[in-house]
Amino acid sequence: MDVGEDEIDNTGDYNGTDWHIVFTIVSWDNDADQSLIEVATTDGFSHYEVGRSLYMSWRLEEDTLSLYLDENSYQFFRSEL
Numbered sequence: 001m002d003v004g005e006d007e008i009d010n011t012g013d014y015n016g017t018d019w020h021i022v023f024t025i026v027s028w029d030n031d032a033d034q035s036l037i038e039v040a041t042t043d044g045f046s047h048y049e050v051g052r053s054l055y056m057s058w059r060l061e062e063d064t065l066s067l068y069l070d071e072n073s074y075q076f077f078r079s080e081l
Contacts, residue, residue: 019044
């Protein structure tokens, strides 16, 4: 995953089927650890069609980045007790 100023470029595979998805960054909030992105292009496997808006939340703990995508709202990670 390459994150630029205006877009996120993501490549990988799902069960052996390649994908390449470009997301346009609509808004980005580092303080809240969330971003609104829109699917700009897809090639190969994709759960999302072009034009779909997605709410992306993230959490960084040491060397581990957790991402969460949702079509309806931002998701917040609960702190472990």
